[in-house]
Amino acid sequence: MKIFTIIGARPQFIKASVVSMAIAQKKGLTETIIHTGQHFDSNMSDIFFDQLGIPRPDHQLDIHGGSHGEMTGRMMIEIEQVMLREKPDRVLVYGDTNSTLAGALVAAKLHVPVAHIEAGLRSYNMRMPEEINRIVTDQVSDILFCPTQTAVDNLQREGFSQKPVEILNVGDVMQDSALFFAKRAVAPKGLDQAQGFVLATLHRAENTDDLQRLGAIVNALNEIHQSIAPVVMPLHPRTRSALASAGLKLDVNVIEPVGYLEMIWLLQRAGLVLTDSGGVQKEAFFFNKACVTVRDQTEWVELVTLGANVLVGAQSRSIVNAVTNNLNRAVNDSDQLYGGGQAAVRIADHLLRS
The missing domain is CATH 3.40.50.2000 (Glycogen Phosphorylase B;)
Incomplete structure (x- = not known):
């Protein structure tokens, strides 16, 4: 299975680092990484690839700046050209950025199935561009990898359980990254x-x-x-x-x-x-x-x-x-609220079976 991973912003680099490692360990999965360029400053982009050992992007689109509509539109044009050339089997998107939305929309229009990591999150503030991005991305995805039970509940309230999609509470890949890289701080x-x-x-x-x-x-x-x-x-x-x-x-x-x-x-x-x-x-x-x-x-x-x-x-x-x-008040995670650091492995396992 040829997976296209689309990333463009700092949080996505961090999330992709552990998922890419999990994908690399699965025979039958190959990954192509598209970096839209949404975060282009070296301190906001290149340094994460250097530090986290993420494979260098196969395609660097260098798209940043402009209004939300302009940025998203330019991304869609470039992503579509790459997808038409390379014909992926599935597109993997993260979170709620313009890069997320652009990748999901292009894939959906080309009839390439979309898996959304961090599906089901809602702030219920439609003035936030991120809220629009995440809602639309969920609507065009057929695998919804949720980080929490709250996210699952959100999707069920919105009627996703009646749609031909998979809703999975896999945990949060950000916790995987935090635990994995803590010793290298x-x-x-x-x-x-x-x-x-x-x-x-x-x-x-x-x-x-x-x-x-x-x-x-x-x-x-x-x-x-x-x-x-x-x-x-x-x-x-x-x-x-x-x-x-x-x-x-x-x-x-x-x-x-x-x-x-x-x-x-x-x-x-x-x-x-x-x-x-x-x-x-x-x-x-x-x-x-x-x-x-x-x-x-x-x-x-x-x-x-x-x-x-x-x-x-x-x-x-x-x-x-x-x-x-x-200040200085400690909190604890006794209930493993975000999955205990196994989300990336669960995602890779399911992609292999899908």
């Missing part, structure tokens, strides 16, 4: 003695493109850094640009974007994680850290129910209070 430059800090990441358009929200989050981060605990923030290129355009100044320990192994090191030593990333919410949990999420909704509702994650929106005082109340 390395310190970012200049932070080898740091510990007990607030690890902050910020990149969602709902925050970076809304001046009021962005200003409130910046004010909270500055107050936390000055009065509660040091804040270490790998600064996403989108956020750096938004701050400059808005004339906002971060008075925290800003560092360049880091590779996954450096991110694991930061997670292992942080006293708390503050983020608007979907993936980082889970990564905090994998390393037993409480998380404060500066969004109004999250796909990972089970973490909120468990009390491991606190949703605070973008109000400065709510952010500061949540950090104060949760």
Whole structure:
């Protein structure tokens, strides 16, 4: 079986690393990797292939920038050309990016079956482009690899159990990656003695493109850094640009974007994680850290129910209070909420049988 894996953004590189290893161990499966180029900065893309041992992409499309529609359309044009030439048996997509949607739509229109890893996630906020991407991708996929029972329940409520599709709770490949690479974690430059800090990441358009929200989050981060605990923030290129355009100044320990192994090191030593990333919410949990999420909704509702994650929106005082109340609070995963690190093997096994 010839599998086309389509990736383009940092979280997808991390997820694909363990799934690609599992696929490589299965006789009867071959994999071709298409990198759309959605994350093109070397610190956001190349470094992950170097660090994680992912096979270099067979096709590098170098598509980035522009509006959501423009980016997705350009990706579809290029992906279709590659698929028509190479005729894959199945397309494998991850998560909820424009790369995910482009790959799934092209495959569906060419009648190539689609398997969606991280199917069934819902924030129920249709203003998020990621929500649109994940809903549409689920609709055109015939294998829905869900990371949690919550995701399975979402699909069943939407009527997927009445469709000719497979819905499988395989666990979360992000936990596989976190456990596999934890022993290889390395310190970012200049932070080898740091510990007990607030690890902050910020990149969602709902925050970076809304001046009021962005200003409130910046004010909270500055107050936390000055009065509660040091804040270490790998600064996403989108956020750096938004701050400059808005004339906002971060008075925290800003560092360049880091590779996954450096991110694991930061997670292992942080006293708390503050983020608007979907993936980082889970990564905090994998390393037993409480998380404060500066969004109004999250796909990972089970973490909120468990009390491991606190949703605070973008109000400065709510952010500061949540950090104060949760700093250095440990959380645990006694129920193996995300599958215990076996998701990639389960996915490869099922692909071989499908």
